[in-house]
Amino acid sequence: xxxxxxxxxxxxxxxxxxxxxxxxxxxxxxxxxxxxxxxxxxxxxxxxxxxxxxxxxxxxxxxxxxxxxxxxxxxxxxxxxxxxxxxxxxxxxxxxxxxxxxxxxxxxxxxxxxxxxxxxxxxxxxxxxxxxxxxxxxxxxxxxxxxxxxxxxxxxxxxxxxxxxxxxxxxxxxxxxxxxxxxxxxxxxxxxxxxxxxxxxxxxxxxxxxxxxxxxxxxxxxxxxxxxxxxxxxxxxxxxxxxxxxxxxxxxxxxxxxxxxxxxxxxxxxxxxxxxxxxxxxxxxxxxxxxxxxxxxxxxxxxxxxxxxxxxxxxxxxxxxxxxxxxxxxxxxxxxxxxxxxxxxxxxxxxxxxx
Numbered sequence: 324x325x326x327x328x329x330x331x332x333x334x335x336x337x338x339x340x341x342x343x344x345x346x347x348x349x350x351x352x353x354x355x356x357x358x359x360x361x362x363x364x365x366x367x368x369x370x371x372x373x374x375x376x377x378x379x380x381x382x383x384x385x386x387x388x389x390x391x392x393x394x395x396x397x398x399x400x401x402x403x404x405x406x407x408x409x410x411x412x413x414x415x416x417x418x419x420x421x422x423x424x425x426x427x428x429x430x431x432x433x434x435x436x437x438x439x440x441x442x443x444x445x446x447x448x449x450x451x452x453x454x455x456x457x458x459x460x461x462x463x464x465x466x467x468x469x470x471x472x473x474x475x476x477x478x479x480x481x482x483x484x485x486x487x488x489x490x491x492x493x494x495x496x497x498x499x500x501x502x503x504x505x506x507x508x509x510x511x512x513x514x515x516x517x518x519x520x521x522x523x524x525x526x527x528x529x530x531x532x533x534x535x536x537x538x539x540x541x542x543x544x545x546x547x548x549x550x551x552x553x554x555x556x557x558x559x560x561x562x563x564x565x566x567x568x569x570x571x572x573x574x575x576x577x578x579x580x581x582x583x584x585x586x587x588x589x590x591x592x593x594x595x596x597x598x599x600x601x602x603x604x605x606x607x608x609x610x611x612x613x614x615x616x617x618x619x620x621x622x623x624x625x626x627x628x629x630x631x632x633x634x635x636x637x638x639x640x641x642x643x644x645x646x647x648x649x650x651x652x653x654x655x656x657x658x659x660x661x662x663x664x665x666x667x668x669x670x671x672x673x674x675x676x677x678x
Contacts, residue, residue, distance in 0.1 A: 329370045338366040388418045389631060390438035392431070393449040394457070394473070396423040400620055404449050404472045407624025415632050417444070426451070431458075439464045445631040447471060449624070453484050453515045467634055471627035472620065474642055481634075483627040485618035486644035487516045491523030493649050494568045494596045494616055499527070501655060503566035503594055505536040509553045509578060510570035512542025517570045520598060524568055536564035545570070550577025558585050565593060566655075572597040572615055579613075579654065595654040614655040617648045 335345035340363060347353030348363040349372075355363075366372075389412050393401055405421070412419055420443065424431035438446055445466050450457045450473020459477035461468045470482040498506050508524055511517035521540045528534060541557065543549040550569060554577065557564065569575035575597030579589055587593050600617035623645040 329372045331372070334363065334367045334370055334372050337370060338363045387416065388420055388441065388443050389628075390441070390443040390446040391419050391421045391449065392424060392434055392438065392446060392460075393421065394424050394431075394451045394455075395426050396421075398451055401449050401451060401472060403620035404624035404627075407621030407626075408447055408449070408471065408628040409624075410621070411625040411628035412632070415628075417632070428458075435460050435463050439466075442466075445469070447627055447631060448473065448475070450474075453487075467631055469627045469630050471624055481630060482642040483623050483630070484642055484644050485516075485620065485623060486647055487519035487618070488523035488526075489644070490598055490616040490618060490647040491520035491525075491568070492527040493523075493647060494520075494598070495524045495527035495531075497614070497649055497651070497655065498566045498568065498594055498596060499531050499533070501566075501594065504533055505564045506533070506566040506568060507536040507557055507562070507564045508540040508568045508570075509550060509557075509574050510540045510542050511545050511574075512540065517542075520570050537562055545573060547573040547577035547580075550574035550579075551581045552577075554578035554581035555585070558582075558587070566595070567593060568596045570598055572599040572613060575613055575615070575654070590653070590655050590657055597654075600648075600650055611650075611652045612654065614652040615650050617650055619645050619648055 331345055331349075332342055334349075335342045338345060338359075340348075340359060344353070344355055344359065345363050345367075348355050348360050349367060391405065391408060393405055395401055396405070409419055409421075420438070420441065422434040422438070424434060443466060446460070446464055446468045448457055448460065448468065448470045450470065452472060453474060455473060456476045457470055457473045459475040459480055461475070461477060461480050468480065470480055472484065474480075474482045474484065495506065506528065508521060510521050512521075524540075525535070537557065537560075541553050543553055550573060553574070554567065557567075558581070567575075567578055569578055575595055579595055582589055582593055582595070589595050595614065597613050597615040598618070600615045626643070626645060
């Protein structure tokens with residue numbers, strides 16, 4: 324026999340308050356002491372009270388539904404932004420309707436119309452990165468709109484991006500703090516993210532009175548094959564270097580393979596920093612092998628969702644960046660305890676990344 328659902332009256336009776344007070348506390352309206360609010364909320368949680376969303380919607384005039392329009396749900400970076408946004412909206416008691424535009428302009432237009440027809444309370448657009456400005460939909464829909472992991476082509480729209488420039492600066496400052504002064508930089512070179520990481524990296528070097536070991540960044544593509552080839556060429560060039568900042572983790576793993584194949588120890592001979600960190604997800608699989616910069620894409624999604632929950636807490640227009648985080652691994656700081664690291668240990672760490 325199905326368990327009878329807990330009602331608001333049950334919560335009010337168990338908490339020793341009136342039905343009106345219980346309703347106001349759980350809806351975040353009206354006045355009540357902090358002690359009363361805490362007691363009502365604790366009682367609602369203990370009794371597993373689940374408000375009727377439809378009734379609440381009629382009462383408030385809001386759907387309590389947020390539309391998320393993602394340009395490409397299969398893209399790994401975008402999916403991490405989505406994860407952060409979903410978690411924050413769920414924590415606020417809001418449901419989400421997720422639509423994947425599949426990089427199809429016609430499908431995207433249909434989905435915008437569908438979201439407007441559903442009378443969602445807000446829309447979060449998740450793009451495919453800052454290199455691809457999103458066609459603004461703000462004027463096409465009658466609710467607040469925010470853009471995450473992209474900008475829109477309307478300067479007045481609210482957008483949230485990773486701080487790639489800050490990531491480059493953090494990488495350089497970490498290596499400099501460890502005493503490295505001949506730092507090379509292997510990057511992609513043509514996209515916004517790589518250009519901004521290089522910019523921050525070069526600025527931090529200049530602030531310390533340094534220049535890149537090769538005079539300028541070494542540009543190619545995003546692949547581990549490029550990382551291997553670029554590091555091999557760097558060794559063959561005879562340039563003196565004691566560290567490398569790579570624009571992403573695949574480049575860093577390729578560079579690591581090249582260094583080890585030439586008998587160079589990491590980090591004793593050459594320290595190595597990457598960028599992305601998601602390649603070491605989930606947490607239980609992290610080897611703490613590669614030192615890398617995490618752009619905090621889940622945090623980016625959460626921050627964009629927070630803006631839609633409470634737009635008054637932030638600027639209404641413009642672009643905000645999310646502070647990246649440094650994760651220190653064995654490629655810049657060698658372990659000082661435990662058994663000596665072997666070639667097999669390093670190989671297993673790389674395999675862990677690849678799978």
